[in-house]
Amino acid sequence: MSEFEPVIGLEIHVQLSTRTKMFCGCALAFGEPPNTLTCPTCLGLPGTLPRANAQAIHFGLMIGLALGSDLAPRSIFHRKNYFYPDLPKGYQISQYDEPLCRGGQLSEVRIHRVHLEEDAAKLIHAGASGRIHGSDHSIVDFNRGGTPLAEIVTEPDVRSAAQAREWLTLLRTTLRRLGVSDVNMEEGSLRCDANISIRPVGTHELGTKTELKNMNSFRYLERGVNAEIARQEAILRAGGQVVQETLHFDPQTEQITSLRSKEEAHDYRYFPEPDLVPVATSDAMLEAARAAMPELPAAREERLRALGVSAASARQLAWRTELGDYFEVALAVGGVEAQPLANWVCNELVARVGEDDPNASDVTPAALAELVALVGSKAVTVGNAKLVLDRLVAGGGDPAQIVEAEGLGAMAGGDDALEPIVAAALAANADAAEKIRGGNMKAIGAIIGHVMRETKGRADGAEVTRIVRQKLGL
Amino acid sequence: MTPADGRNMPSDVTLLTAAAAVGAIERGELSAAELFEAYRGAAAGDELNAYLWVAEDAHDPPPPGLPLAGVPLAVKDLFCTEGVPSQAGSKILEGYRPPYTASVVARLAAAGAPLLGKTNQDEFAMGSSNENSAFGPVLNPWDRTRVPGGSSGGSAAAVAAGSAPWALGTDTGGSIRQPAALCGIVGLKPTYGTVSRYGMIAFASSLDQAGPLTRDVTDAALLLRHMVGQDDRDATSIGFPGAIALPSSDSLKGIRLGVPEELSGSGVGIDAGVLDAFHATLKLAESLGATIETCHLPHAPHALSAYYVLAPAEASSNLARYDGVRYGKRVENGGLVGMYTKTRSQGFGAEVKRRIMLGTYSLSSGYYDAYYGRAQRVRTKIAEDFHSAFAAFDFVVTPTSPSVAFELGAKTADPLSMYLNDYCTVPMSLAGIPAISIPNGLSEGLPTGFQLCGPAFSENRVLEAAFALEQAIGFDGSGGRSRS
Amino acid sequence: MIDREQVLHVARLARLELTEAEVAKMSEELSAVLGHIEKIGELDLDGVPPTTHVVEVSNALRPDEVQPSLPREIALASAPAIADGGFLVPSPQADADPS
């Protein structure tokens, strides 16, 4: 039986963080009482007309620039017609065959298009309240209805659930960096659907795809995609055929269910929205979008590499904006090399603050830079520097003062001071000394451990090794 | 405010044109309150079913100095008016009182034209006879066995009968011009975009345009002057270049009139009496100094087809919001889809359902290119035809309607024959250009209309030419006022 | 020409319910109108751009400035059914197959 290769494309809906809705002046806010942020337009009252939010177009252009898309000189809105209680006009205003941005690429994934549209309202299931005929009812809250959305559609370039998750993380950082969205999956400001098919490895024809919806966290995205890949594999291995349909992933049960089996085939009857005029992207609009562009993760990664930061650290610093920002402030303090500093940020500091923003910790970038400089000048050993960092994380302070106060400074006096201690350690660990002489360098740990105990960690491990080799004639 | 001294006043102040009433109020010969009360009484006593709602209380007199001086305004039902029923002639919006007022109504109120009443219309402006109103047909004031035309039939009948000094209507394919013609008054469809659509309950968004229905051309100019203007709430609205002037010309010297073979030839189904009246007016125009020549609008015969694709398609989408959720009628029927279908099936009338079906069909998968896409291209060709014509002619003129007012019920059984009423008015709607219908004498004792259209934004020139013709025709509209 | 099945399909899309008699009548009437409309199929329209807007306007964008929203009681005032500050509707999940 052949191996299968997943082929995954992503459709991401991003709520834009404008002040007002896409087509009316109602404020955008999360968690307000239902139906307190509505007006005749976003309620779809008879006679009302939409008017597009300039800031949403601006954000759309910034997203296009960030993804390397072609920005359309002219784009138009269409109506996507279907009935649903969360859709007050009976159609969604969305871009269709003339979107704002086409093409592009982020990391290894190509972008198909980016278009703007309006979000639906929120349906709250009221249950079998018995209010009318005892049947199930829902409550519609139009506060969210009309929120500007950017829909980003990728080409089917993703090959695994893990890659989907990693790439979505990069997209989120990019969007956050742009300042165009809160990109919060739990609150729904970032939503991801996946189009998934599988095919035998080595073949190029695309299999039948399914659309998996409702993955409202990064973890669920990975789990959901994996579950769907497994489901499709099981079908194909059993000689069956995948049916093209929209699926729902339940993160609680990890079950995949068909979402719209009861609905008739879709026929959205798209046509150009006659209430809106084309968006003609002017030079001034382009210029404003360009001027608003911050440095993006990909560019930052490249720049950090040029500073001598390793590939892994550069990616970590660039993809976690707050980490990169912290690093760059510390680097600017001076007196440290980029790579050792990057190691301390990406490894030691992250190990201590986890997912939290290090800028919010008690370790100031200047303090970390100073600590790394102390290590660099051999004024503190690496081991003791980690102890200093523990102190800094616990309560802040100045590294030099902590070193001074706790006597953590590296031993002064060079070989003259260290030699007798090493000699004593060799004498006290004759077994180990014998093994080392016999070529087993692992045994040197015991000698170094002894020296560190004697010096309270202030000895330089490399120096100790050198003296041991010298004394044993190696 | 001093009471009217009646110096130059007719005993019935509703005989004054709106412009004359403005003048009388400004000169202190007439009080705005008195005028409003006279019209309120006339509207309340209306026997034509022209009104769906009439103001109950006398308005506070407007502050002095407003350009429209307090001359009241009848408004087609489909304009949203805050707290006042705005039902678009439909059962699905029965009793609906919007929380806001349409831009153009608010603009006119601010200029001193208070709301007198809401006028009957074909449901959602779909119709040419006003027989499609959920609230019963409007009767033609010239002959109560006949239709007033539509869809702004209530506005046209009210103005013709003298129960309103002037009225607002909307025109999608002829819905101002055709009822104006059938009721013997003036109706103007302005350039698309010059009057805000915000607050107008939509039929077909790319075609709908508000305009005045008035007793004469001067009143049309005066009302239009205060209707035009860019509105931030309507993305398709555009400022009118310059101001609308009151016309004064008594000559057509040097004016070149093009008479399109396709819309006024003998073989296109226009009644002989209507054609006779049309040709008589062409003679008059010549005597006023105009040159008359045949011109061609090669795609005009296809305008109706394109229109009956585009307008129903847009309508099918515009009317999707009537779903029983946020306002209007609702019929419970178990589940959601059941509620939707019962609400809409019972809420909409037969013609509205027919057009929703037609529009849904032409937009549906597999048919878009053959219908909607092609119709949009035909629309381009029709606009180009007019463009070419206006390179050689100042105006294109046609009869407004192929026939005079027909008997109630005469065409209700055959939708296609009803649609043909719009034959001469639809091309201008598709091209978005201004067109006016002026009373053009009688045929079979009933009014006919003369239509004159010009390039986009040529309203002032259109009004001047229409004014000169109006003076020469000397139409007597009193036949519409004989209230029995 | 539009047959019975097409009429029913379109009615479903439009959320309209037709009686058997209405279906037959609709099929006949729409066929007549479509027969007239289909004449535009004879025109040579190659290379002719479609017209969506007759007047050339573009952008007409709105500044991102907050305007006052409606008080909730006004927003809900015309609703046929309300509950808990919202518009009450039959639950879409509970819906039976419409056809």
Ligand SMILES: [Mg+2]
């Ligand atoms: Mg979307």
Ligand SMILES: [Zn+2]
């Ligand atoms: Zn709003």
